[in-house]
Amino acid sequence: MSFQVTILGCSSATPTIDRNPTAQYLTIQDRHFLIDCGEGTQMQLRKFKIKFNKISHVFISHLHGDHYFGLMGFLSSLHLLGRTTEMHLHCPEALKEILELQFKHSDTRLRYPLIYHFTNTLNGELIFEDDVLTVETVVLNHRVPCTGFIFREKPKPLSVIKEKIAFYKIKPSEILKIKNGADFVTEDGQIIENKFLTHPPANLRSYAFCSDTTYLESVIEAVKNVDLLYHEATFMHNLKERATETYHSTCKEAGMIAQKANVKQLIIGHYSARYGDLNPLLQEAQQEFANTLLAKEGTVYSVE
Numbered sequence: 090m091s092f093q094v095t096i097l098g099c100s101s102a103t104p105t106i107d108r109n110p111t112a113q114y115l116t117i118q119d120r121h122f123l124i125d126c127g128e129g130t131q132m133q134l135r136k137f138k139i140k141f142n143k144i145s146h147v148f149i150s151h152l153h154g155d156h157y158f159g160l161m162g163f164l165s166s167l168h169l170l171g172r173t174t175e176m177h178l179h180c181p182e183a184l185k186e187i188l189e190l191q192f193k194h195s196d197t198r199l200r201y202p203l204i205y206h207f208t209n210t211l212n213g214e215l216i217f218e219d220d221v222l223t224v225e226t227v228v229l230n231h232r233v234p235c236t237g238f239i240f241r242e243k244p245k246p247l248s249v250i251k252e253k254i255a256f257y258k259i260k261p262s263e264i265l266k267i268k269n270g271a272d273f274v275t276e277d278g279q280i281i282e283n284k285f286l287t288h289p290p291a292n293l294r295s296y297a298f299c300s301d302t303t304y305l306e307s308v309i310e311a312v313k314n315v316d317l318l319y320h321e322a323t324f325m326h327n328l329k330e331r332a333t334e335t336y337h338s339t340c341k342e343a344g345m346i347a348q349k350a351n352v353k354q355l356i357i358g359h360y361s362a363r364y365g366d367l368n369p370l371l372q373e374a375q376q377e378f379a380n381t382l383l384a385k386e387g388t389v390y391s392v393e
């Protein structure tokens with residue numbers, strides 16, 4: 090089952106000739122999410138042949154334009170394309186006012202329910218849960234309130250080893266308990282441990298998206314051991330002062346977060362428009378954390 094991140098935009102502040110502002114498309118099993126929605130996101134979705142009517146939830150990290158200026162267009166297009174199913178929007182509270190003003194003055198009455206879920210920008214919390222995954226926020230430190238998002242698969246019922254079930258003549262009602270982790274007790278009182286009756290559980294995959302923030306120790310704890318971490322890396326470390334002024338991180342700092350959090354893989358992005366060649370940014374992050382990749386538009390990163 091898929092767990093994939095597609096980068097739709099990786100530029101900070103302004104778009105460049107070959108880089109759009111932040112947006113990512115995330116699929117987990119058959120769930121479809123959009124994370125941030127910078128200007129031009131719907132064009133990127135078209136370009137990369139993503140069926141955007143499948144998207145059911147949009148997560149907006151903060152209200153700097155390079156993270157949501159594409160949202161009005163995206164939501165309007167869904168309306169024009171005849172969407173009728175709910176769209177859930179997880180965002181800072183003020184976004185509702187911004188969107189509704191535009192809907193009002195364009196006399197747009199959406200054909201589909203747009204359901205707002207406001208993020209708490211003071212404390213990280215669980216904001217979404219269904220049968221297969223959870224989404225939590227992580228509070229970041231930026232010039233305006235900002236949260237990241239952590240997506241984690243939930244444990245699935247274990248699959249039983251058929252031969253063992255037959256051997257011990259285990260009844261269906263007992264099988265259900267074994268699938269949920271129980272041991273089995275035979276009629277003569279012998280305990281058969283669960284691990285001898287079931288296949289090893291599948292790895293639970295996770296992805297953390299940390300958009301705009303200064304270097305923040307509390308992020309390390311929040312994203313500990315995730316499989317894939319996206320962390321902004323707007324500047325190289327020789328512009329650390331500029332990074333601090335604008336509440337951003339450097340490539341070195343993104344690498345340090347990944348290293349200290351013991352993640353499996355790091356993607357850096359949100360590059361300042363001043364950088365044409367991104368290889369020096371990659372090398373700087375890799376000095377702290379070797380398994381680093383550059384966010385590149387149209388690239389699909391699979392979480393295994």
Ligand SMILES: [Zn+2]
Pocket residue numbers: 151153231301
């Ligand atoms: Zn920002």
